Amino acid sequence: MFQNFAKCVLLVGAVLLPSDCAFGEKANRVAVRAEATKDYTLSRARDESAKVQTYHLIEGKRFGGNVADASMDEISFTGIAEQLALSLRKQNYYSEEDPDAGDLLIMVHYGASNFVGDENDAEVFDIAEYLPPVEKANGEVYDYELSKNAMPKFFGDVLPSERDYLREKYFRARLLGMDDVFASNTSSYEAFIQSELADEGRYFMILTAFDLPLLKSGEKKVLWTTRYSIRSIGQSYGDAIAALNDVASDYFGKNVKGLISKRATDDSNVEAGPIEVIEEDKSR
16 A cells, blocks of 8 residues: 655754746756645644654556656656655655654656637546546455545535536646736736646646544544646656655745746755844944
């Protein structure tokens, strides 16, 4: 059930995260939406024992997209998971070798989103069809509820329309982290740009981290989710996965406002040390 990976040395330093960026040009950019609960981020910031955590990985749904792509068949989930383990170390997450121990269960949904040219090309997603309970090779029943909880919440209280095309756009936007497409507080420009990104074919990954001790007691509590994607045109799946994890690894386990966009070739990174509080000068 779990993929186990070797532990490695710690990396220190806090990443200073941008809160906004531009999406205007058609570049090879990785789009990331990182969300985490307030309690979880505070705990990792304040509690020394929570700064380093161990995990098990579990494979979720593999999305094939609606365009034939031979490069996707060249990489197994094991290969993806091994590479992902290296990226998770950047945020002090390490694979747990003991199947009875660990802090997190990280479910990984991955693959390619559908490419949509116009309304007539829309193929409406049905979450029940994409995450059916199936028998795995070892006879273990696939956990439908766990997998469903590891996906974004696709249907809000109000949808702009019940038309199939808008429903499809809404599903894809949420899948890729382009939540602002249908957000009431976003600008028309931002919504348009993210909608354009969501409509093009994109390789993507969704990492959802559950509280493993609680999960063992029967409670499904999501601590953090990171959704990230890159356009599929002009590159192989293997190259895209490497770029995806390289960029998104700065944001695993973090809560960042808005959608982040960063060039796949951008290796810049800002690190900040402890914040020093200077005593107020009362003589002024």
